[in-house]
Amino acid sequence: MPDNQQKEQPRRRQARGERRVAQLLEAAATVFVTTGYTAASTNAIAREAGVSPGTLYQFFPNKEAIAIELGDRLMHEMRETYGEALAPIDPATPLEQAVGAAVDRFIAFNCDHPVFFALMHGPDVPGRIAEEHDVLHATLLGRIEGLLGSFLPDAPAADLTRTAQVCFGMYKAGLELVLAHEGAERDAYTREIKNVLIRYLEPLVGDRLGRTAGGSSSIHTP
Amino acid sequence: MPDNQQKEQPRRRQARGERRVAQLLEAAATVFVTTGYTAASTNAIAREAGVSPGTLYQFFPNKEAIAIELGDRLMHEMRETYGEALAPIDPATPLEQAVGAAVDRFIAFNCDHPVFFALMHGPDVPGRIAEEHDVLHATLLGRIEGLLGSFLPDAPAADLTRTAQVCFGMYKAGLELVLAHEGAERDAYTREIKNVLIRYLEPLVGDRLGRTAGGSSSIHTP
Amino acid sequence: MPDNQQKEQPRRRQARGERRVAQLLEAAATVFVTTGYTAASTNAIAREAGVSPGTLYQFFPNKEAIAIELGDRLMHEMRETYGEALAPIDPATPLEQAVGAAVDRFIAFNCDHPVFFALMHGPDVPGRIAEEHDVLHATLLGRIEGLLGSFLPDAPAADLTRTAQVCFGMYKAGLELVLAHEGAERDAYTREIKNVLIRYLEPLVGDRLGRTAGGSSSIHTP
Amino acid sequence: MPDNQQKEQPRRRQARGERRVAQLLEAAATVFVTTGYTAASTNAIAREAGVSPGTLYQFFPNKEAIAIELGDRLMHEMRETYGEALAPIDPATPLEQAVGAAVDRFIAFNCDHPVFFALMHGPDVPGRIAEEHDVLHATLLGRIEGLLGSFLPDAPAADLTRTAQVCFGMYKAGLELVLAHEGAERDAYTREIKNVLIRYLEPLVGDRLGRTAGGSSSIHTP
DNA sequence: GATGAATGAGGATTCATTCAT
DNA sequence: TATGAATGAATCCTCATTCAT
Numbered sequence: 001m002p003d004n005q006q007k008e009q010p011r012r013r014q015a016r017g018e019r020r021v022a023q024l025l026e027a028a029a030t031v032f033v034t035t036g037y038t039a040a041s042t043n044a045i046a047r048e049a050g051v052s053p054g055t056l057y058q059f060f061p062n063k064e065a066i067a068i069e070l071g072d073r074l075m076h077e078m079r080e081t082y083g084e085a086l087a088p089i090d091p092a093t094p095l096e097q098a099v100g101a102a103v104d105r106f107i108a109f110n111c112d113h114p115v116f117f118a119l120m121h122g123p124d125v126p127g128r129i130a131e132e133h134d135v136l137h138a139t140l141l142g143r144i145e146g147l148l149g150s151f152l153p154d155a156p157a158a159d160l161t162r163t164a165q166v167c168f169g170m171y172k173a174g175l176e177l178v179l180a181h182e183g184a185e186r187d188a189y190t191r192e193i194k195n196v197l198i199r200y201l202e203p204l205v206g207d208r209l210g211r212t213a214g215g216s217s218s219i220h221t222p
Numbered sequence: 223m224p225d226n227q228q229k230e231q232p233r234r235r236q237a238r239g240e241r242r243v244a245q246l247l248e249a250a251a252t253v254f255v256t257t258g259y260t261a262a263s264t265n266a267i268a269r270e271a272g273v274s275p276g277t278l279y280q281f282f283p284n285k286e287a288i289a290i291e292l293g294d295r296l297m298h299e300m301r302e303t304y305g306e307a308l309a310p311i312d313p314a315t316p317l318e319q320a321v322g323a324a325v326d327r328f329i330a331f332n333c334d335h336p337v338f339f340a341l342m343h344g345p346d347v348p349g350r351i352a353e354e355h356d357v358l359h360a361t362l363l364g365r366i367e368g369l370l371g372s373f374l375p376d377a378p379a380a381d382l383t384r385t386a387q388v389c390f391g392m393y394k395a396g397l398e399l400v401l402a403h404e405g406a407e408r409d410a411y412t413r414e415i416k417n418v419l420i421r422y423l424e425p426l427v428g429d430r431l432g433r434t435a436g437g438s439s440s441i442h443t444p
Numbered sequence: 445m446p447d448n449q450q451k452e453q454p455r456r457r458q459a460r461g462e463r464r465v466a467q468l469l470e471a472a473a474t475v476f477v478t479t480g481y482t483a484a485s486t487n488a489i490a491r492e493a494g495v496s497p498g499t500l501y502q503f504f505p506n507k508e509a510i511a512i513e514l515g516d517r518l519m520h521e522m523r524e525t526y527g528e529a530l531a532p533i534d535p536a537t538p539l540e541q542a543v544g545a546a547v548d549r550f551i552a553f554n555c556d557h558p559v560f561f562a563l564m565h566g567p568d569v570p571g572r573i574a575e576e577h578d579v580l581h582a583t584l585l586g587r588i589e590g591l592l593g594s595f596l597p598d599a600p601a602a603d604l605t606r607t608a609q610v611c612f613g614m615y616k617a618g619l620e621l622v623l624a625h626e627g628a629e630r631d632a633y634t635r636e637i638k639n640v641l642i643r644y645l646e647p648l649v650g651d652r653l654g655r656t657a658g659g660s661s662s663i664h665t666p
Numbered sequence: 667m668p669d670n671q672q673k674e675q676p677r678r679r680q681a682r683g684e685r686r687v688a689q690l691l692e693a694a695a696t697v698f699v700t701t702g703y704t705a706a707s708t709n710a711i712a713r714e715a716g717v718s719p720g721t722l723y724q725f726f727p728n729k730e731a732i733a734i735e736l737g738d739r740l741m742h743e744m745r746e747t748y749g750e751a752l753a754p755i756d757p758a759t760p761l762e763q764a765v766g767a768a769v770d771r772f773i774a775f776n777c778d779h780p781v782f783f784a785l786m787h788g789p790d791v792p793g794r795i796a797e798e799h800d801v802l803h804a805t806l807l808g809r810i811e812g813l814l815g816s817f818l819p820d821a822p823a824a825d826l827t828r829t830a831q832v833c834f835g836m837y838k839a840g841l842e843l844v845l846a847h848e849g850a851e852r853d854a855y856t857r858e859i860k861n862v863l864i865r866y867l868e869p870l871v872g873d874r875l876g877r878t879a880g881g882s883s884s885i886h887t888p
Numbered sequence: 889g890a891t892g893a894a895t896g897a898g899g900a901t902t903c904a905t906t907c908a909t
Numbered sequence: 910t911a912t913g914a915a916t917g918a919a920t921c922c923t924c925a926t927t928c929a930t
Contacts, residue, residue: 016889038260041924052891057926121343162407165399166414173395177387185384192388199421236913238909263899274916279901281914458892460930482704486921496895501922503893606851609843610858617839621831629828636832643865682910707903718912723905894928902920909912 021059024049025073028066029115037067037118071119071136078109091150095205099197102147103171107190110175117179120172144168151205163204170196243281246271247295250288251337259289259340293341293358300331313372317427321419324369328393329400329412339401342394366390373427385426392418465503468493469517472510473559481511481562515563515580522553539595539649543641546591550615551622551634561623564616588612595649607648614640687725690715691739694732695781703733703784737785737802744775761817761871765863768813769837773856776841783845786838810834817871829870836862 027049145164174193249271268278367386396415471493490500589608618637693715811830840859
């Protein structure tokens with residue numbers, strides 16, 4: 001529930017402002033995708049949006065704020081689009097199906113919104129944990145953790161977190177591969193990513209039911 | 223403007239120069255790790271090395287050349303250190319052991335040489351396939367493909383390539399996670415990465431022996 | 445790297461900007477005259493104009509653009525000032541008078557606008573034919589050719605061009621001499637330049653009327 | 667009579683040094699011609715000569731000194747080649763022949779030694795009278811003045827100087843045009859330059875004999 | 889709110905010149 | 910002598926950000 005409602009003036013102004021913001025975010029998305037976040041210049045964004053730099057700074061205090069707001073809106077839209085899917089899942093759902101659907105959705109969303117990817121590989125020094133605008137990161141991680149939690153209600157929190165991190169990492173890396181290819185190859189990569197995740201999670205989930213898989217996992221190991 | 227007087231003899235370097243180059247590369251490594259490749263400035267590198275910008279340019283024509291040389295030296299050292307391990311592996315080696323060793327080595331190497339990671343996440347707009355200085359990327363991919371080839375001699379080239387790409391992607395993503403943690407957590411993540419890879423590859427390799435695993439894979443599917 | 449986001453609307457300038465442009469051009473003129481075009485630095489121009497380098501680049505993408513704009517404005521002013529004089533001349537005008545007037549005007553203009561000269565001796569490696577910003581050069585040559593054409597309607601195009609080139613060359617060289625002197629000497633040099641041109645052209649023009657002069661010329665020779 | 671003979675050591679060293687100097691000057695000539703004097707860098711010259719920058723500075727204190735020495739040697743060679751031709755000429759020689767020969771030689775020499783031109787259009791701000799290294803300029807002017815003197819023994823010094831300047835200016839401008847063309851066009855331009863000079867000088871010289879030409883000249887005018 | 893002008897530090901790169909070896 | 914390393918100021922140009930209108 002963002003407090004982006006200045007408590008004054010009729011909504012005339014607000015409406016116009018809202019339009020500007022949308023316009024700017026759209027432009028930013030374009031520029032981020034084209035040049036990458038780091039290389040994107042605020043002037044370029046303003047130009048792309050057809051406004052002056054000053055106008056941009058009337059709505060955002062700096063470049064990062066743009067990224068943050070963009071991330072927020074993407075998360076929002078994700079929720080809108082796949083809302084229920086992100087809610088706790090029926091633990092009875094076959095893993096393959098659950099993962100398959102999640103991957104498909106995630107990839108579809110990223111293809112629809114390529115900024116998403118650009119933002120995830122944001123301005124940070126890779127290898128260091130990300131920063132402020134990583135609401136995105138954090139939120140997604142949280143969701144994955146939630147999902148895993150419904151499959152593995154008994155796992156210790158630390159293990160859940162770690163597994164979520166691993167899944168998300170693989171997810172992202174897979175996404176990069178998927179986006180780097182097209183057509184049949186893209187589909188093939190999508191398939192592989194699903195395999196990676198399913199096979200990774202299977203033994204963990206399998207334990208629930210007493211089925212034991214080959215690899216040992218930190219989660220079901222005491 | 224024609225690149226006149228570029229005849230550039232081999233121009234043997236002296237001992238002092240060699241030392242400077244080493245010094246500069248070390249400084250570059252530090253800066254790359256600290257700020258990331260993209261944000262690293264040649265001036266910063268020179269400063270870190272304690273020399274003037276001009277000196278840097280006596281040895282490297284530009285930032286990319288530094289990255290390339292750094293990459294070359296890293297690959298060289300990798301070969302020196304793990305030389306035999308990169309040679310075709312005995313296909314009879316248990317997968318778990320092979321992957322475990324490879325991951326351990328890779329991670330150890332990266333912990334010793336954090337630049338490696340910074341270089342892999344190079345100057346590119348993420349999502350676009352990398353460029354010139356991605357000898358590093360290409361070389362590593364080649365090696366992985368070679369390794370996989372000794373396990374899966376009958377797999378079509380395209381599948382091998384894809385699988386290698388997936389493994390490398392997961393490898394890299396895992397590395398990021400590993401580097402982001404320390405101590406016991408780091409070890410735990412290392413364990414998970416091994417699991418991811420082992421479980422991903424097991425069914426593929428298993429096929430060799432007639433054992434069939436759950437997930438279908440593009441490799442053993444016609 | 446593609447020249448993205450270069451869409452650049454006409455982007456109407458404001459009054460203040462227009463003033464800045466004028467100011468910058470004036471500063472550029474000063475610097476060009478002082479140091480010559482080649483040695484002139486954009487920073488020096490900005491400094492001379494009392495603005496920051498960034499401001500200069502808000503209005504001109506590079507040094508050459510400044511020269512071009514300056515040249516354009518000079519040509520414009522020249523047209524404004526001597527407009528009718530540059531139109532085809534009455535071929536009945538005595539050569540001496542025509543040349544005298546043209547030289548006087550040209551020299552007067554150059555004394556008023558010394559940049560003109562600096563621009564003509566542009567950024568080029570001397571001896572190589574000039575480039576883009578030589579609208580100036582080209583335009584003037586065209587005018588001279590036109591003038592000559594009205595005197596020598598029957599001369600082949602190639603000869604006209606050559607003669608124009610020669611006249612212009614002598615003109616420029618003479619200008620250099622004139623500008624290098626002052627007072628009576630300057631006048632004396634002006635006189636000489638007129639002599640050079642008149643005597644050079646006389647036999648060519650004289651032919652029109654059947655008078656033959658001593659020297660043979662490529663123009664009246666078949 | 668240059669004092670380039672350090673008064674010590676057997677000529678072993680001197681010989682080697684002399685070779686170095688020659689080598690460097692040759693390299694400098696090449697670079698000057700290719701890039702123009704201003705843009706020529708001492709490092710480029712050293713590289714072209716196949717020596718280190720340090721070596722260059724062992725023989726020349728700075729870039730200009732190279733130009734000066736080069737100019738000196740050119741003048742020297744000019745004297746060697748056309749020596750007697752530059753000596754006072756038989757005033758009975760027909761002007762056309764004298765000028766023709768002089769122009770031909772001058773142009774031939776410049777085609778053989780393109781640096782000459784590059785040096786004449788040296789580092790100076792055009793329009794300002796040249797500086798130190800303009801021995802070249804001054805020497806040539808002196809010679810021309812001498813030649814004119816033998817044709818016009820009675821002309822006042824100031825007039826002689828001025829006429830020489832004009833001739834030299836036209837000469838140089840003509841040379842530029844000539845060098846800018848090739849083959850038949852080059853010859854045509856050469857012809858024109860001769861015409862310019864002959865027609866300019868004819869009335870002056872003609873006066874000697876009582877013949878009066880059309881244009882008045884500052885020389886024979888009181 | 890909007891505009892476009894203004895800033896100034898910073899980035900990559902070059903170059904005349906000096907210095908240690 | 911010769912070498913090549915070293916310098917550091919200067920060059921062109923960019924960009925996040927601020928400000929007057």
